Amino acid sequence: MHNTAQLQQRIIEGLKEIDMPExxxxxxxxxxxxxxIGGKRIRPLLTLLAADLFSVDDTDNALxxxxxxxxxxxxxxxHDDIMDNAPxxxxxxxxxxxxxxxVAILSGDNLLIMAYxxxxxxxxxxxxxxxxxxxxxxxxxxxxxxxxxxxENMASVGIDDYLRMIRxxxxxxxxxxxxxGAILGNADDNDAxxxxxxxxxxxxxxxxxxxxxxxxxxxAQFGKQRGGDILANKKTYLLIKALETAGTDIRPELDRxxxxxxxxxxxxxxxxxxxxxxxxxxxAELAKQRYIEQAYAALDAIGVHTxxxxxxxxxxxxxxxxxx
Numbered sequence: 084m085h086n087t088a089q090l091q092q093r094i095i096e097g098l099k100e101i102d103m104p105e106x107x108x109x110x111x112x113x114x115x116x117x118x119x120i121g122g123k124r125i126r127p128l129l130t131l132l133a134a135d136l137f138s139v140d141d142t143d144n145a146l147x148x149x150x151x152x153x154x155x156x157x158x159x160x161x162h163d164d165i166m167d168n169a170p171x172x173x174x175x176x177x178x179x180x181x182x183x184x185x186v187a188i189l190s191g192d193n194l195l196i197m198a199y200x201x202x203x204x205x206x207x208x209x210x211x212x213x214x215x216x217x218x219x220x221x222x223x224x225x226x227x228x229x230x231x232x233x234x235e236n237m238a239s240v241g242i243d244d245y246l247r248m249i250r251x252x253x254x255x256x257x258x259x260x261x262x263x264g265a266i267l268g269n270a271d272d273n274d275a276x277x278x279x280x281x282x283x284x285x286x287x288x289x290x291x292x293x294x295x296x297x298x299x300x301x302x303a304q305f306g307k308q309r310g311g312d313i314l315a316n317k318k319t320y321l322l323i324k325a326l327e328t329a330g331t332d333i334r335p336e337l338d339r340x341x342x343x344x345x346x347x348x349x350x351x352x353x354x355x356x357x358x359x360x361x362x363x364x365x366x367a368e369l370a371k372q373r374y375i376e377q378a379y380a381a382l383d384a385i386g387v388h389t390x391x392x393x394x395x396x397x398x399x400x401x402x403x404x405x406x407x
Contacts, residue, residue: 085142087394090131093142094124097150101197113178113190114197117157120175125402126260127153132394133264133278136387145267147204148213152260154201155217158194159224159256161187166232205267212266220259227252240318242327246287254286277381284378285399291371292403294319298355299364310351316341320370324363333357375403 098118103111127149134145163169164177165184171177179187205213230248234240258279265275297312298321312319329337340354358364378399382392 085131085135087128087132087398090128090135090142091124093131093146094127094149094153097146098153101150101201109182109186110190110193113161113182113186114157114194116181117161117172117178117190117194120173122173124153125398126156126256128398129257129260129282129395130264130267132398133261133270134268135264136278136385136391136395137265137268137270137274144206145264147201148263148267149260151198151201151217152256152263154194154198155221156256158191158198159228161191161194163228166228209266213263216259216262216266220255223251223255227255234318237318239326240323242320242323245318245320245323249290250283250287253290254283257286257289258282271386274385274387277384280381281378281385281395281399284374284381285402288371288374288378288403291320291367291374292405294321295364295367295371296405298351298358310347310355313351313354314345314347320367321358321363324366325358325361328361328363329357333360371403 103115105111130149130152131142131145134142160172161178164172165179165187169177170180177187178190182190202210202213202217227248227250230244231252234244234248259282261282262275262279265278270278294312297319298310300309311317312322316322325337326334337354337357340350340357343350379396382395382399385392
């Protein structure tokens with residue numbers, strides 16, 4: 084087995100080895116820029132860890148699939164940032180801000196093509212399974228992004244709708260990254276599905292934790308302005324739960340704050356107090372814990388020795404116990 088640091092280093096090296104022409108500069112420079120500003124490379128790491136789980140001694144066999152996952156992820160980020168009008172990504176200017184939206188659209192398109200180019204390097208006998216998993220995931224991520232945008236203009240969104248959206252937008256990519264590694268590691272269908280379920284449930288728990296940290300996290304550790312979701316009236320698990328459970332004593336006040344743009348600190352503090360009165364943080368924590376339990380149950384069901392699962396369990400714990 085390889086350790087996580089070794090696999091992460093191999094991903095960094097693999098990304099550097101991808102051939103990118105110098106011309107046209109405005110097509111390839113934004114791609115190099117986005118890849119260089121990094122991130123934790125969690126998704127491609129999951130692919131390599133999954134392959135390693137099933138006794139694949141040479142994870143180079145799974146590296147093209149891992150790189151495809153990372154390139155797809157960055158494609159989706161580049162386009163999502165345009166749709167969200169986001170000024171920053173990983174603390175740096177977004178591509179559409181640094182260049183312009185047309186450049187970001189075209190560079191994002193090329194990232195997606197590059198992802199398929201990497202997939203094509205996988206063992207030919209595995210390609211049908213890999214493409215089926217990858218294409219299903221890619222469609223679902225687009226569906227999740229559309230639902231997220233639809234929610235901005237909807238007066239009412241239910242908890243089940245929200246969980247479906249974050250499953251599609253965020254979680255299926257984690258699950259598919261693992262499933263592709265399992266396929267390349269010659270796992271049987273049951274184990275590949277258990278690993279997929281592990282990833283999806285970790286992803287759901289991760290997003291619920293993100294919702295909680297936005298309101299209750301330490302801004303110095305979380306790296307974001309406290310209550311950014313509140314200021315944007317973003318339909319997170321906390322807000323949806325609050326709207327569902329608020330009675331006549333609290334709902335008018337909550338609606339009043341949602342209808343105002345500020346002052347920012349007053350709005351965040353007031354809505355947080357209402358959340359506390361309604362117990363929505365506890366509800367989100369309970370939901371998060373349910374997904375964590377489902378994730379570990381799926382991991383436990385995989386038919387390999389427990390010690391081989393330790394790197395995946397450790398990575399999940401790191402993701403789900405974070406304060407930033």
